[in-house]
Amino acid sequence: MQTKPRQKVLAMNLIKELTWRGMLQDIMPGTEEQLNKEMTTAYVGFDPTADSLHIGSLVPILLLVHLQKAGHKPIALVGGATGMVGDPSGKSEERNMLSEEELNKNIIGVRGQLEKFLNFDVSLPNAAELTNNYDWFKGISFLDFIRDAGKHITVNYMMAKDSVKKRLEGDSGMSFTEFTYQLVQGYDFYWLYNNKNCKLQMGGSDQWGNIVTGTELIRRKTGGEAFAFTCPLIKKADGGKFGKTEKGNIWLDANKTTPYQFYQFWLNASDSDAATWIKIFTFLPEVEINSLIAAHDSNPADRILQKKLAEELTKFVHGDAELEKAKETTEKLFSNAKASVDSLSVEDLESIEGIVKTNYSVDKINAGVDILSFLAENSIFESKGAARKMLQNGGVSINREKITDLQMMVDKNKLLHNKFILIQVGKKNNFLITVD
RNA sequence: GGGCAGUUACCAGAGUGGCCAAAUGGGGCGGACUGUAAAUCCGCUGUCUUUCGACUUCGGUGGUUCGAAUCCACCACUGCCCA
Numbered sequence: 001m002q003t004k005p006r007q008k009v010l011a012m013n014l015i016k017e018l019t020w021r022g023m024l025q026d027i028m029p030g031t032e033e034q035l036n037k038e039m040t041t042a043y044v045g046f047d048p049t050a051d052s053l054h055i056g057s058l059v060p061i062l063l064l065v066h067l068q069k070a071g072h073k074p075i076a077l078v079g080g081a082t083g084m085v086g087d088p089s090g091k092s093e094e095r096n097m098l099s100e101e102e103l104n105k106n107i108i109g110v111r112g113q114l115e116k117f118l119n120f121d122v123s124l125p126n127a128a129e130l131t132n133n134y135d136w137f138k139g140i141s142f143l144d145f146i147r148d149a150g151k152h153i154t155v156n157y158m159m160a161k162d163s164v165k166k167r168l169e170g171d172s173g174m175s176f177t178e179f180t181y182q183l184v185q186g187y188d189f190y191w192l193y194n195n196k197n198c199k200l201q202m203g204g205s206d207q208w209g210n211i212v213t214g215t216e217l218i219r220r221k222t223g224g225e226a227f228a229f230t231c232p233l234i235k236k237a238d239g240g241k242f243g244k245t246e247k248g249n250i251w252l253d254a255n256k257t258t259p260y261q262f263y264q265f266w267l268n269a270s271d272s273d274a275a276t277w278i279k280i281f282t283f284l285p286e287v288e289i290n291s292l293i294a295a296h297d298s299n300p301a302d303r304i305l306q307k308k309l310a311e312e313l314t315k316f317v318h319g320d321a322e323l324e325k326a327k328e329t330t331e332k333l334f335s336n337a338k339a340s341v342d343s344l345s346v347e348d349l350e351s352i353e354g355i356v357k358t359n360y361s362v363d364k365i366n367a368g369v370d371i372l373s374f375l376a377e378n379s380i381f382e383s384k385g386a387a388r389k390m391l392q393n394g395g396v397s398i399n400r401e402k403i404t405d406l407q408m409m410v411d412k413n414k415l416l417h418n419k420f421i422l423i424q425v426g427k428k429n430n431f432l433i434t435v436d
Numbered sequence: 437g438g439g440c441a442g443u444u445a446c447c448a449g450a451g452u453g454g455c456c457a458a459a460u461g462g463g464g465c466g467g468a469c470u471g472u473a474a475a476u477c478c479g480c481u482g483u484c485u486u487u488c489g490a491c492u493u494c495g496g497u498g499g500u501u502c503g504a505a506u507c508c509a510c511c512a513c514u515g516c517c518c519a
C-alpha cells in the first residue's frame with residue numbers, strides 16, 4: 001500500500017468513502033479499477049432551468065468535490081443545449097421554453113455557484129473545469145446528429161430503458177423529443193470522452209439509463225471504454241419530496257433562500273433523515289458521525305444531528321459569517337420563544353436576518369388599523385379573508401401574543417421600542433414590521 | 437383512416453338536470469400535544485367579503501332548458517384497440 005503513488009491510495013478510498021456514506025447506487029464494472037489506475041476525469045451535468053441551483057443539486061456537486069479530493073479531475077457540465085430544447089417531462093402542461101436570454105442568465109448563475117464548490121486553480125493537475133454542451137451542439141445539424149450518433153444506437157436499445165418503458169406503459173405518452181433525450185446526453189459523454197479524455201460520468205440514479213447510453217455510444221463509436229456510477233436520489237423518510245417546502249425549492253442562492261431559511265430547512269430534518277443526510281451532505285469522518293448518531297440517540301430531544309447537519313451545510317454553502325447570523329436569528333426567534341418580547345432589544349430586532357421584513361406607515365399606526373387590514377396590507381396574507389381564517393384558527397401572534405380578537409386595533413401601543421412589530425404565523429413564519 | 441374510453445379543484449378520484457363551490461382520500465396550512473420532531477386528535481383548504489352574501493370554476497366554443505359539471509353539436513387534447 002505505502003509504495004503506491006499517492007493518488008492511487010486516495011482513489012481507492014473514493015468508492016469506499018462514497019459507499020459508507022450511502023452515496024453509491026449503481027456502479028459500472030471496472031469503475032473502481034479505472035479510478036485506481038490513474039487520475040480520471042469525470043463529469044456531472046446540471047440543468048440551467050433556473051438561475052440558481054437548489055439543494056437537489058447538492059449531491060451531484062458533492063460527488064464532484066469528493067472526486068476532486070480523491071485526486072481526480074472534475075468537470076461540471078451546464079446543459080445549455082438541453083436547456084434550450086427544454087425537458088418535456090411535464091405532462092399536460094407544455095413546458096415553456098427558455099428564451100436565449102433567460103438561458104444565458106441561468107447558465108451564468110449556475111456556473112457562478114459551481115465555482116464556489118470546486119477548485120479551479122489551473123496550477124493543479126486536477127483543476128476543475130466548467131463546460132457547456134451548447135458549445136459543441138450549436139455546430140451540429142440535425143442530420144449530422146442522426147447520422148453521427150443515431151446510427152449507432154438502435155431504437156430497440158433505447159426502448160428497453162426503464163424510463164422509456166414506464167412512459168410507454170403509462171398513460172401520459174412520450175414525445176419524440178423526450179425519447180431522444182438519452183441520445184443527446186449520451187453524445188455529451190462521447191464528446192467529453194473524445195475531447196477531454198473524460199472517462200467517467202456520475203449523477204443521480206435517475207440518470208443511469210442516459211449515462212449508460214453514453215458509455216454505449218462511446219464503445220460503439222470509438223471502441224473505447226467509459227465508466228459510470230450514480231448516487232441514490234435523496235428521499236425523506238416520510239416519502240415526501242426532498243428539498244421542497246411549502247414555499248418552494250430550497251435554493252443555494254442567498255437571494256432566493258436566505259441563509260436563515262437554509263439553516264432552518266436542515267434543522268427541521270426528521271431524526272432518521274438527519275442520520276442519513278449527515279453522511280451524505282457533510283464531510284465529517286465516519287468515526288465522528290457515528291459518535292454523533294450515538295449521542296443523538298441517547299437524547300433525541302437535543303437534536304444534535306440536525307444542528308450539526310444545519311451548521312455544516314450552511315457553512316459549506318454560505319460561509320461562516322452567514323452561518324453565525326442564521327444561528328443568532330434562530331436563537332432570537334426560537335430559543336427564547338417563551339420569554340416575553342421585552343427581552344428583545346432594539347439591536348436584537350434590527351439584527352434579525354433572513355426573515356421577512358416590511359415597512360409600515362407611522363401615520364396609519366397612530367390612527368389605528370384593524371388587525372385584518374393590517375395583516376393584509378403588509379402582505380402577510382393575501383387578503384383579509386385569508387387573514388381572518390388564520391386568526392380564527394389561532395395561528396397569528398403579534399409580539400408573541402396570540403391574537404384571537406378579530407376586531408383588534410393595531411396602534412402605537414403595539415409597537416416594540418416605538419418602531420417594531422413582530423408577527424408570527426404558525427411557529428416558524430416570522431415577520432418584522434418596521435414602522436416609520 | 438376506423439372503433440372504444442376519457443378530460444372535474446394541488447394530486448388522485450366521486451358526481452349523469454336543481455339539495456354542487458362540487459363526496460372521499462392524499463397533500464398543504466393552522467391549532468393541541470411535543471423536541472421548531474414523529475404518531476395522534478381538531479380546524480381550514482376556489483376568490484373576495486365585518487361568518488349575511490357576492491363572484492368565478494368541472495378541456496374549449498356554441499346550443500337546449502326557468503335552471504347544466506351533468507343533455508346536444510362541433511372542436512382540441514390524451515389513452516387503448518384495429519388498419
